[in-house]
Amino acid sequence: MSLSKFFRQVTKALYNEREKEFENKASQLIASTTKVRSQLISERKSHLESQHELEAKYTAEIKSLKSNIKTLKREATLTQKASSADKVQILSLETKVRELEGKLDDLELDQVLHDSNVVGGLIDEPAQINSSDPKEIDSLRLELEQVRGDLSSKKYEIECMEKGIESSKNIYNQMIDSLFLTRSNLIEANRSLREQLALKDNNEVDHPPPPINNLKENESEQVPKELQLSALNPPPSQIFSAGGVEAVSLPATAPIVTSSLMSPMLIYFILTLVLITIIWFMARKWWNSRKKSNIEYSPYQNYFLSSPGISEAELYDRRRLVGDRN
Incomplete structure (x- = not known):
């Protein structure tokens, strides 16, 4: 006995x-679970904050790029309209230049014929000859030079506009590429954050601590x-x-x-x-x-x-x- x-x-x-050991283990397990849960919550919060910051940053950049693209499109449209108007004006100036050149050639021809007739004695009354005035010829020449100058300036302006349109197109394409790159970076950052959160969820699964009796049975098994x-x-x-x-x-x-x-x-x-x-x-x-x-x-x-x-x-x-x- x-x-x-x-x-x-x-x-x-x-x-x-x-029983004391199981109680100590249970308390330690509860404390560690609470600690891991708080760490996971803080990490999720920090990840969400960083994700919101990235989204705000990339959203602002995307809005800025979109506004710049709209401005460039509007400028390109205005430039094309101005270029079309300038081309019409250039055509009218070229027509006027051809008219003035024709008039000037006619006047110079008349003057040459008149000078040859006077020298040969064919004309007895110079006052009655329908000859061109030298001042008129000079004015026509001056007008022709001005029209040619305007034509050259318009051509140069159109050439500059075409170069500006080309550079605007290049800038527009660069901005579009930058916009797509920004969008891809945002998608990649969001995917990386989601993978990190999923990995953290898989590694640290939130389960309530088992009862002490279950701990005893599991450890005995x-x-x-x-x-x-x-x-x-x-x-x-x-x-x-x-x-x-x-x-x-x-x-x-x-x-x-x-x-x-x-x-x-x-x-x-x-x-x-x-x-x-x-x-x-x-x-x-x-x-x-x-x-x-x-x-x-x-x-x-x-x-x-x-x-x-x-x-x-x-x-x-x-x-x-x-x-x-x-």
Whole structure:
């Protein structure tokens, strides 16, 4: 009874110790889960803030580029209209230049004919000749030079406008490329942030901490089978003999029980099995020693036992009676 009481006390102490360990582990698990959850929330918040900043930045850049593109389109349209008007004006100036050149050629021809007639004596009355005035010719030449100058300036202006339109188209294409690049950068940044958040969610899954009973069951299920078998079947080196009685050493099995994460019922079952084994060994040893000391057969045992009416118990009583007489 004292040995059974001792094992019950040991079992209760182990149970209390394991319960305290499970409570400590549960509190640590709850604290670590809370810490990880707060870290995950802060990281999500920082990721969302950075994502909003990127979106605001790229949105402002996109709006600016769109407004610049609209301005360039409007300027290109106005330039094309101005270029069309200038081309019409150039055509009219070219027509006027051709007219003035024709008039000037006619006047110069008339003057040459008039000079030749005067020299040859063909004309007697110079005052009556319908000749051109030199001032008119000079004015026509001056007007022709002005028209040619205007024509050259218009051509140069149109050439500059065409170059400006070409440069505006290049700038427009560059802005479109920059707009697409900005959009692709924004998409890539959003994708990277989403991947980081998904990876963080996969690595740090928010699960409520399991109850203490579940922790006990899970940890008892995680005990290797070799440890359980070694606890149930101790090796020969753990069996010692004291006073002719073989028994299993408790310190050899206690480290296995305390080191492995077993449930209290399993520990109680192992200790009960050890106790039964010790009692069985003690009973067997006692029975063998009693059998050796009390049952010693003589060479004539078979003869007496074969005699009718004599049993082994009577033979034992007679031998004891003879021993008492002696």
